[in-house]
Amino acid sequence: MQIRLAARRAPLVLALTVLAFACSSKKPPVARPAPPPPPPPQTQAAPARPAPPEPVREPVVVPPEPVREDRITSNNLDEINRSSPFKPVFFELDSSEINAAGQAALNEDATILKRNTNWTITIEGHCDERGTAEYNLALGERRAAAARTYLASLGIPADRLKTVSYGKEFPFDPGHDEAAWAKNRRAHFVVTATK
Amino acid sequence: MTRALRFLGSLAAASALLVVVHGHGAPAPADPQQPQQTPPPQQPTEVATTIRGDGAPPRLAVPDFIAGSPDAETAAIAKTIAQVLYDDLAFEREFSLIPRDTYSTIPAARSFTEVPLERWRELNADGVIIGLVQKTPAGIKVEVRLFDVRKSVTAFGREYSGSAANPRIYAHTISDEIHKQQRGLVGVARSKLTFDSDRDGERMFGTIEARGVKEIYISDYDGENQRRITTARSLSITPTWSPDGRSIAYTSFQHGTPNIYIMNIFQGTREDLTKSIGEDWLPSWSPDGTRVAFSSTRDGNPEIYVANRDGSNIHRLTQHPGIDTTPTWSPSGTQIAFTSDRSGTPQIYVVSADGLGAVRKITSESYADRPTWSPAPYNEIAFASRSGPGFDIKVVDIATGQIRALTFGEGTNESPAYSANGRHLAFMSTRSGKSQIFTISRDGKNLRQVTRAGNNYRPDWSK
DSSP: OHHHHHHHHHHHHHHHHHHHHHHHHHSOGGGSOOOOOOOOHHHHOOTTSOOOSSSOSOGGGSOSOTHHHHHHHOOOHHHHHHTOOSOOEEOOTTOOOOOHHHHHHHHHHHHHHHHOTTOEEEEEEEOOTTSOHHHHHHHHHHHHHHHHHHHHHTTOOGGGEEEEEOTTSSOSSOOOSHHHHHHHSEEEEEEEEOO | OHHHHHHHHHHHHHHTTOOEEEESSSOOOOOTTOTTSOOOOOOOOOOOOOOOOSSSOOEEEOOOOEEOSSSHHHHHHHHHHHHHHHHHHHHHTSSEEOOGGGOTTSOOOSSGGGOOHHHHHHTTOSEEEEEEEEEETTEEEEEEEEEETTTTEEEEEEEEEEOSSOTHHHHHHHHHHHHHHHHOOOOOTTOEEEEEEOTTOOBOOSSOTTOBOBEEEEEETTSOSOEEOOOOSSBEEEEEEOTTSSEEEEEEOTTSSOEEEEEETTTTEEEESSTTOSOEEEEEEOTTSSEEEEEEOTTSSOEEEEEETTSOSOEEOOOOSSOEEEEEEOTTSSEEEEEEOTTSSOEEEEEETTSOSOOEEOOOSSSEEEEEEOOTTOOEEEEEEEETTEEEEEEEETTTOOEEESOOSSSOEEEEEEOTTSSEEEEEEOTTSSOEEEEEETTSOOOEEOOOSSOEEEEEEOO
8 A cells, every 4th residue: 555655646746846946946945935744644634534535735845755645635444444543552460450651641532533524443352472362351441441431531522432452462572572572562553434 | 265165175075075974883873964974874883893902992993994995096095085084083092093104014905805903903902993895986985994903893884975075074984983982972073273364475455455365274283184164365353163163253443443253164055143343353263153252343332242143133241341252152152251351451251142141250360362162071261361571261160160282482473273072172272383283181281283384363162
């Protein structure tokens, strides 16, 4: 998918480069107004807005590589989730309790959900390898449910929050040390619909 | 799905080629695992002899079977059956098998009437198994005799015929019938394992493409004939054999959230047991096959439920705000053991199968899960117990509460499952590197690795 996007964008980038070069030949490079910083991804993230045929109208002010914003504005769920705007919640061993750091992450996640009212997300519960495969299915469910309950308490409608437990089936870090385990004990957020 | 159905169709066809058994001794009892098998015709009964060793297990020799047809295939089949039969008989440790490389000095029998019994006697054998394989228009015919070397009589004699596609099934059948007739033992040679595996290296469809799939596999008890039975390209995990060996219930994530399906492996049909309500995991068949216990969040919290085989009459067994999961039935079908964290850490509990009466705590480990109730006559539950950084397989005697370990910290060891006769367990271990399926006797001896490709998890052993 990424390759296809890049290919599609290649002629555009080429055109912009040519344009930019044409402009710079008339003005000294220092005089060119600095391109505005890319807007924060969240503000660009409303996927209800149809993807513009061109990323910008004014080629002279386009940042040289507008890739990041484009990925966020895409309606493609894979693209959204690959550079997920959501912060995961991490858990202690054998625990499904949301600690202070987890609450802070969920507060930010709730803001994103409030800004994108058309998004439905699936909260995935994950566990590290130190529990049994069988029990971890339930523990992962508990973690997902805890995150869901917290988001609902912040006013996110529960029907936009689905849960699934993957136990220890999909570790984010395949390592066998505390650093890996800490990454793998999480509630992870995936956008599953943007209707 | 078409591919899956076609595959399962061929599986069904292969299974139809099961052995036809003709009794030369007492007729074999009808085998509930293979209902399509034609019942054995009544035959005149021979002298029933039980071979005895002198206090020790009887010593048996199993030389290569006689190739009754001159072609190479028949010769190969004759060799295979003898070797597999040797391994099958050795597995139960009811007989002491005389190593096959010591037979070379004894002239090979050419027929059942010229077996050099006195020479086998010199090798200190109590019994010798002679077999004859012949080609038939339909496949092969295998005749087998177990001679009592000391009494010079036939202790066991049968004739089998069928397809030549899988010679191992002849050996497995002979082994089970010799164990039954000679030792009164229900052998496991024809039983099968099921487990889930990531060996195909396929990736999931969906939102995060890098995630690997797991599919359900089945194999013979010794790890031979491994074959895939699901093609969902998703997580298909925690398979369990129905008591009749014709269906496998398992947890499928194919439609997003986990639900329980029943795959009828010989028909190639699939049933949706839990109708996609809530998250449902870890099916466990009642011993009579009429019901399935499982864990579900359908009421908001992981609890134990029981459904009829057709998905009807689902009722809840546990009522606790903690996690209740991983059910297993007692052999009588009257009780269910499960894992709960109601005391703080996961431990094994027992409740009556109707959900009435007190819930009894069985373990006080640091962390215990995946209880598996042994078949009678043993009254014990095997489980995975946290020890150090991983888990070990332990067994608790339900009457005394006494606990013994079967593994001792080599890798992590999880997901024990009993064989139908209660004498063996299959489990997952990382002791050889990746996650693999092993079998071990209930006394901790006879450890064998049965899978090698990819990672393999959560075995169950057919009845």
